[in-house]
Amino acid sequence: MTVREVKAARIAEEVARLCMEANFELEDDVQKALEKAHASEESEAGREVMRQILENSQIARAERMPICQDTGLAVIFVELGQEVHITGGGFEDAINEGVRKGYTDGYLRKSSLADPVRGGNTGDNTPAVIHLTLVPGDALKLWVVPKGGGSENMSRVAMMKPADGVEGIKKFVVDNIRAAGGNPCPPIIVGVGIGGTFERCAFLAKKALLREIGSVHHDPFYAALEKELLGLVNDTGVGPMGLGGRVTALAVHIETAPRHIASFPVAMNVNCHAARHKYIEL
Amino acid sequence: MAEYSLTTPLKDVDIKKLKAGDSVSLTGTVYTARDAAHKRLVDLLDEGKPLPIPIEGQVIYYVGPSPTPPGRAIGSAGPTTSYRMDPYAPRLLDKGLKGMIGKGARNEGVVDAMKRNTAVYFAATGGAAALISRSITAAEVVAYEDLGAEAIRKLTVKNFPLIVAQDCHGANVYEEGQKKYRR
Numbered sequence: 179m180t181v182r183e184v185k186a187a188r189i190a191e192e193v194a195r196l197c198m199e200a201n202f203e204l205e206d207d208v209q210k211a212l213e214k215a216h217a218s219e220e221s222e223a224g225r226e227v228m229r230q231i232l233e234n235s236q237i238a239r240a241e242r243m244p245i246c247q248d249t250g251l252a253v254i255f256v257e258l259g260q261e262v263h264i265t266g267g268g269f270e271d272a273i274n275e276g277v278r279k280g281y282t283d284g285y286l287r288k289s290s291l292a293d294p295v296r297g298g299n300t301g302d303n304t305p306a307v308i309h310l311t312l313v314p315g316d317a318l319k320l321w322v323v324p325k326g327g328g329s330e331n332m333s334r335v336a337m338m339k340p341a342d343g344v345e346g347i348k349k350f351v352v353d354n355i356r357a358a359g360g361n362p363c364p365p366i367i368v369g370v371g372i373g374g375t376f377e378r379c380a381f382l383a384k385k386a387l388l389r390e391i392g393s394v395h396h397d398p399f400y401a402a403l404e405k406e407l408l409g410l411v412n413d414t415g416v417g418p419m420g421l422g423g424r425v426t427a428l429a430v431h432i433e434t435a436p437r438h439i440a441s442f443p444v445a446m447n448v449n450c451h452a453a454r455h456k457y458i459e460l
Numbered sequence: 461m462a463e464y465s466l467t468t469p470l471k472d473v474d475i476k477k478l479k480a481g482d483s484v485s486l487t488g489t490v491y492t493a494r495d496a497a498h499k500r501l502v503d504l505l506d507e508g509k510p511l512p513i514p515i516e517g518q519v520i521y522y523v524g525p526s527p528t529p530p531g532r533a534i535g536s537a538g539p540t541t542s543y544r545m546d547p548y549a550p551r552l553l554d555k556g557l558k559g560m561i562g563k564g565a566r567n568e569g570v571v572d573a574m575k576r577n578t579a580v581y582f583a584a585t586g587g588a589a590a591l592i593s594r595s596i597t598a599a600e601v602v603a604y605e606d607l608g609a610e611a612i613r614k615l616t617v618k619n620f621p622l623i624v625a626q627d628c629h630g631a632n633v634y635e636e637g638q639k640k641y642r643r
Contacts, residue, residue, distance in 0.1 A: 221641060223481070223623065223633075227585050230621070234591040243590040244536040247526045247609075285535055287526040287609050297496075299608050328541045328563075328586065359634055361541045361564035363586035415641030419586055420564060421623065422637025452587040 182259075182316040184460055186267030189320075193276025193306075196322035196456040197252055198284035201244045204235050207391040208453045211428040215365050215418070224423030228365075231418075231451055242284075246452045249286040250324030252277040252306040255388065261316035270308060278302040289327065309381065318460040321388055329362035329450040335380050338442040344403065347372065347444050352410050354446060355427070360420020363450035365428045367391065368411060371445040374435035379443035382433035387449045391429045400432045407432075418451075428453075465619075469517030470558040472578045478624045480631035484582060486620040490519040490561065492613040494540055497604055498548040505551055512603035513612055515552055519559035524609035525599070526589070534599040534615070538589030539563040542581070546570050553577045565634045566626055574628055583625035583633070595620040 204212070212235070216228035238245040254273055264272070281288055281303040290305070292298040307325075334354050338346050351370060371382030395401040407430040417423025428451070437443065461481045466474055468488030478484065491513050493501065504511055522542055526535035542562030549560060550573035558579050563586040566574075574581060584592060598616035605611050625633050 221637065223637060230585045230588040230591055234585075234588040237594070238536070238590040241590065243529075243593065244526045245590060246587045247524060247536040247538050247589040248540070249526060285527040285529045287524065287535070289524075289609070331541065359565055359638070360583070360586075361543065363563070413643040415638040415643065417637065417641055419583065420634050420638065421583075422634075422639070422641045424641060450587055 181261050181263045183263050183265050184318055185265055186269065186272035188460065189264070189269070189272040190275040190279065192320070192458055192460060193254065193273050193322060194280035194283065196458060197277055197280025197286065197324065200322050200324050200454040200456040201249045201284065201286055202242045203239050204245065204452070205455060209235060211391045212365070212451060215425040215428060219418065219423050219425050221417055221421065221423035223421040224418040224425065227418035227421060244286055245454065246326060246450070247287055248289065248326035248328065249281065250326045250454070251290060252281070252303060253323040253325045253384070254306045254308050255321040255323065255385070256308065256310045257313050257317070257319040258310060259315035259317045260312055262318050273306050273308055274304045277304050277306045319457070320460060321455060321457050323388065323455045326450055326452070329366060329448045332358035332362040333383070333445070333447045335376065335443065335445040337376065338444055340440070340442045342442060346442070348407065348410060350444050351407055351430075351446055352414060355411050355416065356414045358448065359416055362448045363452070364416055364420060365418055365425045365451050367428050367449040367453050368407070368430045369447040369449065370407070370430060370432045371443070371447070372432060372434045373437035374443060375438070375441070376443055378435055379445040380447070382435055383445035383447035386431035386433040387447055387453070388455060389431045395432060400434065404430045404432050468519050468559075470519060470580070471517075475558060475578050475580050475628050478580050478627050480624050480627045480633040480636060482624040484622045484624060486519070486582070486622055487618050488616070490521045490615050490617055491602070492521050492523050492525070492615060494522050494524050494610050495544055496607050496610045497612050498545050500604060502548045502551050505555070513614070516556035517558050519561060520552070520557060521615065522560065522562035525613070526609070528599070532593070534593050534596045536589035537593045537596055539584040539586055542566055549573065553579050561622060565632065571626060571630055574626065575630055578628045580624060580628055581626040582622035584620070584622055592620070
């Protein structure tokens with residue numbers, strides 16, 4: 179296989195465009211899941227919330243306004259083929275240049291504080307949170323996933339005991355969803371990471387949010403667990419915006435990794451109903 | 461559940477009528493403030509200094525809007541999660557604040573301060589930010605411009621659709637609504 183060149187400027191340009199598109203337009207899988215939730219919700223208050231969410235999505239798309247004022251930190255997943263050669267600039271610089279341009283030109287909110295304790299807004303929503311994986315081949319795949327603070331704040335990691343098992347996972351997820359109530363803007367999507375180390379587990383939970391809503395886990399064991407967890411989460415009665423109802427989550431997605439014999443890490447990353455993500459292959 | 465149209469500043473007689481779950485269409489002036497602005501306001505109270513905005517009878521909306529595109533009154537402007545303002549809200553309620561707009565449940569300290577001062581907590585629909593911006597007809601920064609999205613803005617709202625999330629009698633739409641659908 180020969181080396182394929184990708185210009186840094188091209189990466190910046192596409193990231194800028196995707197930051198804007200992601201914040202203005204929901205992808206089809208999310209839009210369809212929200213429409214289904216509106217149709218199936220039994221609570222009157224919940225249905226009104228879903229009606230507003232759908233009207234909002236329409237306005238945002240038509241008028242190129244952010245779906246949510248919290249346009250998030252720019253989380254960028256990248257699968258970089260090892261035969262790709264990036265030219266004309268640094269890879270991370272190119273992504274940050276794209277974020278800077280997208281958030282400025284798109285009138286998106288800048289929510290990035292330069293220092294977590296002492297504050298100071300960076301003014302352009304950089305730096306992006308970049309998750310890079312090196313893979314065989316010459317493709318460059320890139321997901322732009324703006325992530326808001328409200329749902330991120332309701333995410334958790336637990337270093338459970340191996341003895342806690344599947345029941346422990348269920349209790350961890352359901353207890354946290356109940357405690358979160360309306361805070362993360364339900365109906366939510368729940369990404370669950372199981373296994374790995376402390377930090378890998380949290381990464382898996384985030385990665386699980388990228389899966390298409392309605393897709394089935396390739397492993398029938400986890401497909402069944404996802405289905406059971408979705409049922410349990412919806413049985414909490416939290417409902418749209420926590421006002422009570424049948425639809426608390428649109429989906430539960432699980433990602434797993436091998437673990438240490440002594441450890442049983444479980445993480446849940448919560449995404450609000452404005453589940454924004456855009457994908458491109460360069 | 462009843463439906464009301466209210467105009468700011470809010471009066472005790474109106475607030476007392478409101479029950480958790482009621483719908484309210486709000487018109488008038490509301491001030492925006494979130495984490496950083498609340499900290500500054502409470503610091504001023506601690507120092508015995510005057511606040512940069514009127515509080516008596518007023519409504520504070522927990523929002524950090526996206527930047528205003530050309531030709532619009534404001535960018536997208538949905539509510540942020542309210543519990544982060546719980547450490548500060550009772551101080552402002554004791555100074556005469558009558559209404560808060562946000563999303564998600566409040567703690568006991570806020571509930572007590574709402575009862576003590578006859579105040580109401582409204583929920584707006586989180587993530588319906590482009591839709592809500594249509595209810596905002598004017599916006600100007602009136603304090604803490606250096607905070608950017610977190611600056612205090614004076615908003616003029618017209619028919620802002622809200623739900624009474626927690627009333628001045630201590631009832632809570634979250635608990636009552638969720639109980640009904642819990643299995």
